[in-house]
Amino acid sequence: MDIFIGILEQGMIYAILALGIYITYKILNFPDLTVDGSFPLGAAVTAYLMTNSGDFVSVITLSHNPYIICVYALIAGSIAGLVTGIIHVKFNIRDLISGIITMTGLYSINLRIAGSANVPIFNYDTIFSNSLMGSIFPESLLKYKVIIIATIITLGTKIILDLYLKTKSGFLLRAVGNNQVLVTTLAKDSGNVKILGLVIGNAIVSLSGSILMQQQGFFEITMGTGTMVLGLASVIIGTNVFKKAKFMKATTSVIFGSIIYKAAMSAAMDISFTKASDMKLVTAILFLVILVFSEGKKKKVKADA
Amino acid sequence: MLELKKIYKIFNKGTIHESELFHDFNLKVEKNEFISIIGNNGSGKTSLINIICGSLEIDSGQVSFDGEDITNKKEFQRYSKIGRVYQEPSIGTCTDMTVLENMSLADNKGKSYNLTRGIRKNRIESYKERLRELDLDLENKLNVKVGELSGGQRQAMALLMATMTPIEYLILDEHTAALDPKVADIIMKLTEKIVKEKKLTTIMVTHNINYALEYGNRLIMMNQGEIILDESDFKKNSITAAEILSIY
Numbered sequence: 144m145d146i147f148i149g150i151l152e153q154g155m156i157y158a159i160l161a162l163g164i165y166i167t168y169k170i171l172n173f174p175d176l177t178v179d180g181s182f183p184l185g186a187a188v189t190a191y192l193m194t195n196s197g198d199f200v201s202v203i204t205l206s207h208n209p210y211i212i213c214v215y216a217l218i219a220g221s222i223a224g225l226v227t228g229i230i231h232v233k234f235n236i237r238d239l240i241s242g243i244i245t246m247t248g249l250y251s252i253n254l255r256i257a258g259s260a261n262v263p264i265f266n267y268d269t270i271f272s273n274s275l276m277g278s279i280f281p282e283s284l285l286k287y288k289v290i291i292i293a294t295i296i297t298l299g300t301k302i303i304l305d306l307y308l309k310t311k312s313g314f315l316l317r318a319v320g321n322n323q324v325l326v327t328t329l330a331k332d333s334g335n336v337k338i339l340g341l342v343i344g345n346a347i348v349s350l351s352g353s354i355l356m357q358q359q360g361f362f363e364i365t366m367g368t369g370t371m372v373l374g375l376a377s378v379i380i381g382t383n384v385f386k387k388a389k390f391m392k393a394t395t396s397v398i399f400g401s402i403i404y405k406a407a408m409s410a411a412m413d414i415s416f417t418k419a420s421d422m423k424l425v426t427a428i429l430f431l432v433i434l435v436f437s438e439g440k441k442k443k444v445k446a447d448a
Numbered sequence: 449m450l451e452l453k454k455i456y457k458i459f460n461k462g463t464i465h466e467s468e469l470f471h472d473f474n475l476k477v478e479k480n481e482f483i484s485i486i487g488n489n490g491s492g493k494t495s496l497i498n499i500i501c502g503s504l505e506i507d508s509g510q511v512s513f514d515g516e517d518i519t520n521k522k523e524f525q526r527y528s529k530i531g532r533v534y535q536e537p538s539i540g541t542c543t544d545m546t547v548l549e550n551m552s553l554a555d556n557k558g559k560s561y562n563l564t565r566g567i568r569k570n571r572i573e574s575y576k577e578r579l580r581e582l583d584l585d586l587e588n589k590l591n592v593k594v595g596e597l598s599g600g601q602r603q604a605m606a607l608l609m610a611t612m613t614p615i616e617y618l619i620l621d622e623h624t625a626a627l628d629p630k631v632a633d634i635i636m637k638l639t640e641k642i643v644k645e646k647k648l649t650t651i652m653v654t655h656n657i658n659y660a661l662e663y664g665n666r667l668i669m670m671n672q673g674e675i676i677l678d679e680s681d682f683k684k685n686s687i688t689a690a691e692i693l694s695i696y
Binding site: 309320 | 522523525528530531532538539541542544549553563564610
């Protein structure tokens with residue numbers, strides 16, 4: 144039972160990450176490696192704001208409140224996306240390289256923001272454990288607290304995204320990933336639309352970094368490694384498994400994809416000879432297996448590589 | 449009026465493959481003209497329309513719309529006055545989006561793409577009306593993704609979308625070349641109808657000499673970056689396809 148709760152908790156939190164990557168990879172058609180930096184960026188910002196709460200500035204900016212901290216994480220991530228977007232669009236650098244540049248720079252920035260490579264926050268209020276949550280949740284539901292809160296945030300993000308993708312701005316974003324020339328002939332600067340997509344995607348990724356960090360109770364500088372692969376795996380599983388389910392929105396598929404992926408990871412790590420340190424290797428192999436078995440996706444990967 | 453003045457264009461400048469396409473090239477397109485441009489491959493037809501639209505930079509010269517110098521205007525800015533249909537039907541539409549979403553996207557050209565609803569419900573009937581006129585059964589496929597339509601259906605949509613909002617110029621870049629003869633005829637008739645209705649100044653690049661002669665009121669033939677034939681009264685002078693072919 145506990146293992147299922149763990150899978151659902153992790154699956155729901157990482158689903159937010161997958162939604163962000165869905166925006167850049169699927170909608171924008173942009174293999175964005177910025178996420179390996181913007182995911183821990185959200186966590187680093189959270190670590191900084193929590194451990195520095197109490198001073199005058201934090202009282203004014205409300206940055207001692209874990210919910211407001213999530214907003215700051217969103218903003219930090221959007222700036223990371225903006226930087227990658229500007230590098231790609233304004234300086235004409237290839238998509239992959241633009242993301243790698245930002246990601247590499249963010250490593251140092253994240254260290255500076257967080258203060259050190261490992262920052263525990265066990266003694267601080269988080270979105271999961273604070274006096275308000277303590278009073279809302281009855282004893283019997285405490286076990287499911289993280290799942291419930293993570294699900295609310297994930298569904299909220301999904302609904303906002305769904306609504307956005309139906310607006311005029313959302314239409315243009317979908318168009319630019321599919322057919323950049325069309326956007327130009329609509330007398331719109333396709334570069335700016337791309338930048339907007341990267342801003343939205345990385346803001347969501349950074350939010351998920353903040354939420355994961357609050358759940359696990361500490362920031363560590365290496366938490367970003369493999370974020371792209373992990374999120375992408377969820378996106379690809381979700382969109383392929385539920386390809387035939389036309390009634391289901393892609394964003395919903397991506398959330399289920401994230402849960403399936405976490406279950407698969409959990410099963411793989413359960414095999415007796417795997418150690419905790421094998422995590423990234425298992426991640427990479429699982430991702431490869433998913434790519435090979437998701438027919439039709441093959442061509443695309445080839446074309447992008 | 450659209451004007452190209454003293455256009456110079458050199459490809460692969462500074463390399464051993466350097467080749468000059470346009471050398472002091474001039475062209476004046478009067479309002480409401482429908483120009484058909486023909487010429488063999490490499491004659492500069494497509495480069496010419498790319499220069500007009502701003503997708504190809506020139507080395508020197510001037511491009512102007514109605515006397516206003518737009519040489520330094522970016523491609524996307526120029527499209528506020530231009531509608532363009534490409535040879536490949538998928539370029540003129542968004543294949544991942546539905547017919548209705550595509551129509552709405554095009555209908556909003558020139559306005560802000562903001563956070564209001566992408567589909568305006570009160571416009572759906574008018575989209576249906578326009579699609580019905582095409583007689584391609586598209587009015588019953590509003591919620592079908594454009595990628596699932598045939599090439600002809602897509603190109604018809606691309607043409608509708610390019611001309612949906614008020615524009616002055618219509619650029620047709622071999623827009624019937626990828627279609628079968630029957631569908632190509634339908635698209636050409638539709639083109640003529642829209643051009644007349646909206647009083648568009650039109651430039652059509654084509655390899656189909658019959659279309660060049662049948663539609664339009666001015667015929668230009670290009671060779672190696674030069675205009676070798678420019679005939680406004682070809683209908684009166686009854687130039688035939690055979691005559692064109694002899695100088696092709």
